[in-house]
Amino acid sequence: MKTYFQSQKLWEIVEEGVTLPEDSSTSSSAEKGKLENKKAKDSEALYYIQTAVADHMFPRISVATSGKEAWSILQKEYQGSAKTYHKSKLSRELAKPVYKENNTRSHSLQEPPGELKQSWNSFILTSAVQ
Missing domain, CATH: 1.10.287 (Helix Hairpins)
Known part of the structure; x- marks a missing residue:
């Protein structure tokens, strides 16, 4: 437009x-x-x-x-704000199934690996403040 x-x-x-x-x-x-x-x-x-x-x-x-x-x-x-974007990205990542060693799926809210760890910590801190 x-x-x-x-x-x-x-x-x-x-x-x-x-x-x-x-x-x-x-x-x-x-x-x-x-x-x-x-x-x-x-x-x-x-x-x-x-x-x-x-x-x-x-x-x-x-x-x-x-x-x-x-x-x-x-x-x-x-477009949303940067905060909204990161929260929605984190929510999508957390909703993905996690495959365990025995090849079973589960949805888990455990601490995510690597690249999402910083977003996860930011999300936890932001949620605690609000």
Whole structure:
């Protein structure tokens, strides 16, 4: 979608949003025209985002009143924070079956091997703090 917004000259509006002047009564007609143009582009970007998302995602962005706000909601939903990413990765790894020496499977929450050990310790510490 970013590429589409760039091609339509909307990316700056989506990324930065529209800032309204504190006192619009002192604005010139040219400034008011530019502001109206930015508002129109913001509405256009919001429309494109709303029509592009899957039906199950629409309720999450339906409260957004600007393209930037809708875009931020989608970023959080799909990219998540680093903490969320590591927790979900750890959860997936822990859900994998563990094969024992006698070739039987079990799901275990024992301390994971090697590369996950640091994430595991971080997860335990974070969970204890919350």
